[in-house]
Amino acid sequence: MKVSDVNEAYDELAFEPHEEELLSRVAWHYYHDGLTQSEIGERLNLSRIKVSRMLDRGRRMGLIHVHINSSYGGCFALEARLQEIYGLDEARVIPAQEAGNVNDRLAEAASQYLMGRLKDQEMLAVGWGATVMGTLQRLARTLSYRDISLVSLTGGVSAYIEGVASGRSSQNVHLIPAPLVVSQESIAEAIRGERHVVEVMSMARTANYALVGIGAVADEATLIASGYASRSQFEIFRRQGAVGDIIGIFYDQNGAPLDLPFHKMLVGLDFEALSAIPQVIASAGGPKKVEAIRAAARGGRIDVLITDEPTAEAILDKDQA
Amino acid sequence: MKVSDVNEAYDELAFEPHEEELLSRVAWHYYHDGLTQSEIGERLNLSRIKVSRMLDRGRRMGLIHVHINSSYGGCFALEARLQEIYGLDEARVIPAQEAGNVNDRLAEAASQYLMGRLKDQEMLAVGWGATVMGTLQRLARTLSYRDISLVSLTGGVSAYIEGVASGRSSQNVHLIPAPLVVSQESIAEAIRGERHVVEVMSMARTANYALVGIGAVADEATLIASGYASRSQFEIFRRQGAVGDIIGIFYDQNGAPLDLPFHKMLVGLDFEALSAIPQVIASAGGPKKVEAIRAAARGGRIDVLITDEPTAEAILDKDQA
């Protein structure tokens, strides 16, 4: 009775500034002093439930702001927007940072992500690319302790996967024993018809996860550096509307695969098969890849994107319109 | 089994940057997205209890910072320090603000404080001063609805309390029917011996709260403005070490009352009687009063201090040494 009287009188005269003071005081006690809501209520002659409601209002009105004191802080908002706009299962954005190679840090992030996600008995299909290689190297230690199978999505993977797989029972590693690209369509067809290749490829279709890189249609592309394609080919691809590639398959700005002779010379899965894998994880970053990543995301080519902060911002900027 | 395996592998490679990322992510989900700890645990393959511990660590390490978006935000830290340093029961600091008279805002804060604190059947003793008057005016509406008794600590109060008390049953208001100061010691003694005065003063001793102002020993003092004292008297008080007054009693920088002839001409309670009241609430602010407030607080003359932000800062600055 007394208490309610007090509160009545209190509220009767409660105008805005006082309201704000009380709210701030409650918030201060709660967040700064670490008092419980009951303790605050006792002190300020408020019911516990009222304190709870005030805190709720304070949070919703933005009076109480929680800042995460970390370079990652700003990244999570980007992740949320990437997930929402492109319908991704998950996005990981690593903070901008001068020190350190971006690709190394992306590989690190990708391996962290996979380590937390891979369960025993599961199978990981890997594509082709520099970031994928880096990720696998970092994953090697974990994989060797665990019952995880590796399978390649394309040819040309053996070059870097063998070192990674060394020391572990080879029965869990299944590679397509061929290059990524061959010189003639007929040869590609022949290789794709090989029993062992067929087996590996059908196994790849059963993988739980696919880890792929995203390539830009730029002269610095790994495909060119490694001799699988030439600059003039890239120039042609670009004129046909190519903005990027995943496992050697070039796609347009909507993420739709192009109809290129080059694709017929690839040894590996096609987009349809790739999409059938439950979760396609792409790790890529850098200014040149912005358009390639955006198109892949828009086209639903990937389920999980791991990139860096400036790239994420650039991608989202383009979709503001 | 599987989950623990994952966690083991996870932690095995857990080095600092990854640690920070995970912590930030947990904090983001918790504070920004409003997920429960269990939900976060599911998503990130962590046990609920571990999420709880990470949040705890994040808070203690300062990774998670809660900001209260209000001008009051900075005041609470000052309040806490005032309470700690001077052993006050409570301190209230109102934010710095250009608009509005400081004394009005102090009176407002004091009345808010009292409204929240006064219970039915309780008695409030009031001293003399401009801020006290303002506070009572604001309290009037509340008091008239409630069973709160008013009593004066000194003479001279009737001048402003009558308007406040108008309309309510006078039986709850007990004033000393005399001026604050008289011209001769003998007159003061005579008044203090009057039956009615004795009664009111003994009633004042039983009050639950005392509300007083703090006066500076400066030419602008209300005591001078109202003709109770002269500038030359103040000059003498100052030379004797006076830094301020409460209910007409001047004290030195340690809050100890001085032995002045002036005190013998006062009609009201002395410091000893004042201190016997459970809670002495002082409301005062402004640059001139810094030293007066500080001395009163140091000397334990008051239990609750209501002041403004710049004054609180100035007071505390002086005690940094």
Added chain:
DNA sequence: GCTTTCGTCGATCATATGATCACGATGCGC
């Protein structure tokens, strides 16, 4: 090499929190 100590883990339980409900007051429109 074995033990000891430390730190971390998850299980359990007490507590803190917030969702829901029903009530009473206030203010509005008829």
Added chain:
DNA sequence: GCGCATCGTGATCATATGATCGACGAAAGC
């Protein structure tokens, strides 16, 4: 002036949280 709607309140209960405990595993020391 009288319902009616709306809001804010506290009571009750389900859930979320964090404190405590024992156990395990890793690193350090004998």
